[in-house]
Amino acid sequence: MKTQIIAMLAVLLILAGASSTAGATTYFYYDAEDGTVGDPLPNPETGGGPNFWPCCPDEAKRGTVQSSGGAAQGLRYFQWQTVDNQGDAYNTVRDRATFNITSLQGRTFYLAHFERFDRIDGRDVWHECTSCQSADKGVELEGAGVRWLVGRGQWTNHAANQDHRWTLLAGNPTYHMNRDVAGCPVLEVHDNYLQNSSGYGPGNPIQLDYERWYAVVMQVTMNTFTGGTPNANGTFRVWLDGEIVYDYSGICTLANENGFIEQISIAVRRRLV
Numbered sequence: 195m196k197t198q199i200i201a202m203l204a205v206l207l208i209l210a211g212a213s214s215t216a217g218a219t220t221y222f223y224y225d226a227e228d229g230t231v232g233d234p235l236p237n238p239e240t241g242g243g244p245n246f247w248p249c250c251p252d253e254a255k256r257g258t259v260q261s262s263g264g265a266a267q268g269l270r271y272f273q274w275q276t277v278d279n280q281g282d283a284y285n286t287v288r289d290r291a292t293f294n295i296t297s298l299q300g301r302t303f304y305l306a307h308f309e310r311f312d313r314i315d316g317r318d319v320w321h322e323c324t325s326c327q328s329a330d331k332g333v334e335l336e337g338a339g340v341r342w343l344v345g346r347g348q349w350t351n352h353a354a355n356q357d358h359r360w361t362l363l364a365g366n367p368t369y370h371m372n373r374d375v376a377g378c379p380v381l382e383v384h385d386n387y388l389q390n391s392s393g394y395g396p397g398n399p400i401q402l403d404y405e406r407w408y409a410v411v412m413q414v415t416m417n418t419f420t421g422g423t424p425n426a427n428g429t430f431r432v433w434l435d436g437e438i439v440y441d442y443s444g445i446c447t448l449a450n451e452n453g454f455i456e457q458i459s460i461a462v463r464r465r466l467v
Contacts, residue, residue: 234246294454321348333459346362362400375446377423391438415447
């Protein structure tokens with residue numbers, strides 16, 4: 195089992211949304227530079243600020259602020275360290291002053307972060323294989339009628355990774371708007387979307403390195419229903435270090451016309467098959 199890792203989500207996490215870029219609003223921002231090395235990520239019950247709520251709950255799974263080796267931006271980052279055969283280690287993020295975000299129809303949201311995955315004793319985090327599922331769900335935008343994510347690892351819908359490499363995943367779990375909803379295009383393959391831009395695709399997924407920082411930006415333009423009929427006019431895009439890897443337009447993105455955004459999830463939970 196190649197499962198022992200240090201997983202690091204870095205210094206910048208921004209959610210911004212507006213009907214046009216000229217009117218963009220920042221809804222959430224967290225910078226590890228403001229933290230103290232060794233301290234757990236903030237909990238409003240013990241000091242105010244956004245709540246990085248550890249799953250289930252288990253305080254041992256709350257991320258911590260670290261600085262060894264520096265970060266992609268600044269000196270500090272937040273980290274989750276996992277061990278062999280651990281089922282999950284993920285946090286949901288809610289800022290009580292700004293969530294929930296309503297009136298989503300027609301608005302474009304960006305969720306951005308840095309990420310890096312370090313091996314322990316040179317052991318790869320994810321398997322490299324054909325037709326297997328060895329992955330983390332990643333950084334997610336969630337709420338009522340909303341769930342979009344960018345994950346990482348190896349997945350059935352793309353060719354096997356090269357040795358000691360990993361790739362991006364992207365999907366719409368829970369709602370599966372572009373698989374199960376009549377009137378929406380059928381795009382999902384094994385519950386995820388195919389890389390489809392900058393020369394990347396199911397036979398040629400982007401190949402990423404361990405022990406390296408990457409900047410990831412996810413864009414979702416929300417659409418909903420008119421008279422009970424889906425409007426396939428949404429968009430979903432993902433950039434990796436400024437290079438677009440997923441580029442979908444004319445799709446369904448919002449499952450509930452009264453839907454709202456209530457949290458960001460940062461998941462370190464592998465599925466190894």
